[in-house]
Amino acid sequence: MTDTTPHNPMKPFLGKLVEVKDLATEIKLLRVELLNGGNEAFKACQPGQFAFVSAFGFGEAPFGIANTSQRGPYLDFAVNRLGSVTTGLHELGEGDLVGVRGPLGNWFPMDQFKGKNLIVLGGGIGGAPLRPVIQTVLDNRADYGRLTILWAARHPTLLVFTDEYAAWRAAPDTTLHLTVDQADEKWDRNVGLITQLLEKVAPSPENAVTITCGPPIMIYYVTRLLEKMGFVAKNNYVTLEARMHCGMGKCGRCNLGPKLICVDGPVFSMSEVGELMETFL
Ligand SMILES: Cc1cc2nc3c(=O)[nH]c(=O)nc-3n(C[C@H](O)[C@H](O)[C@H](O)COP(=O)(O)OP(=O)(O)OC[C@H]3O[C@@H](n4cnc5c(N)ncnc54)[C@H](O)[C@@H]3O)c2cc1C
CATH class of the missing domain: 3.40.50.80 (Nucleotide-binding domain of ferredoxin-NADP reductase (FNR) module)
Structure with a gap:
């Protein structure tokens, strides 16, 4: 039977890190593939929106989504190491799991920008x-x-x-x-x-x-x-x-x-x- 219960917006989707690389000093790119229904939730996400990413045992923090959904199906996050959550995320490697809650916030009106x-x-x-x-x-x-x-x-x-x-x-x-x-x-x-x-x-x-x-x-x-x-x-x-x-x-x-x-x-x-x-x- 199909589960028709609406997704609780406070509950993170599970994501797998499929790529982790250094972008700059203390800044890593985390590429996340969503596992449990997250792809559906994020498939229409728009430039400018953000998501909370959780490092288990550390907590969650908001990050801008750094790619278009058309380039997916994955989400890129550029994470600058500052404090506890971002340090927890920096310690992860490919294959590790994170939580992803979103997409959140509004976005750039890319349609209105057409022709400009x-x-x-x-x-x-x-x-x-x-x-x-x-x-x-x-x-x-x-x-x-x-x-x-x-x-x-x-x-x-x-x-x-x-x-x-x-x-x-x-x-x-x-x-x-x-x-x-x-x-x-x-x-x-x-x-x-x-x-x-x-x-x-x-x-x-x-x-x-x-x-x-x-x-x-x-x-x-x-x-x-x-x-x-x-x-x-x-x-x-x-x-x-x-x-x-x-x-x-x-x-x-x-x-x-x-x-x-x-x-x-x-x-x-x-x-x-x-x-x-x-x-x-
Ligand atoms: C909408 C949104 C989008 C964001 N996008 C990105 C992104 O793409 N990449 C990225 O690396 N970060 C982004 N951030 C900032 C990121 O959320 C913080 O760096 C993160 O919360 C720090 O968590 P922490 O537990 O590692 O640090 P903490 O342990 O909570 O804090 C460490 C230190 O950083 C300071 N700090 C924490 N958060 C912020 C903040 N938002 N602004 C200024 N100082 C802060 C604290 O005061 C403290 O001094 C974004 C924030 C928002 C609200």
Whole structure:
């Protein structure tokens, strides 16, 4: 008999790690294949959504889903080792099991972006939820205008998805600009903050939307600069992070003014959250 009981949204699906690799210093890519009905739950998940991943015996934490469902059936997570859960996840290897709860949150309106030029600005691990945006554009290239990627990290060893840069650069009408705060002896690209790079690249605001993710201070200064450059707030999208427990709008832990990042976000246009950004720093 088929089980028709609705899935309890607090109950994780079981997932098997089918690939674990270093992405950058202290950042691992975990590729998860879902086992008990999870594929069905995640098959329509959208760029920008997130999930809670649990390391058994350590707990669970939220992570942006770093691939499109079309590239699946698997989920990629880029996990930066910070504290107990992320250390627990870093200790796992291929074949190990994790829990995955989701998909949660809203997403980038990729359909509304069709026909527009996209400027994607990623800082450090903030590149993770932007990767499915880039994948969507590359996999449906004729649907979107020019794609300009500005990608930043504190140091070259902290840049994520480096093995994909050649494919991004080779895609039609796509440019990738890299910058680091501090170079090493091999680095021959830009050195400086992403805001300096943005001024140098100077993309046109005409028929364009911007999508930014990174540390709060980066999002704050990038979005202020974009507005100075003529990009209007409603076309500047950000994805935000905050400490959260339930991910379902119940615990109230992730509030930004009257908004809850877990259910009203994590994707917002600056016309929704611009005035709240100072409280987010
Ligand atoms: C919607 C969303 C998407 C996210 N996506 C990713 C992702 O793709 N990759 C990734 O590596 N991380 C992501 N994070 C952050 C991730 O959830 C935290 O790093 C994780 O909860 C840390 O858990 P921990 O148990 O290892 O650390 P803890 O032991 O809980 O904390 C260790 C230290 O990190 C600080 N910290 C913990 N969480 C955060 C946070 N959210 N913001 C700032 N400081 C924090 C704590 O204050 C403490 O100082 C995301 C968070 C949200 C809300």
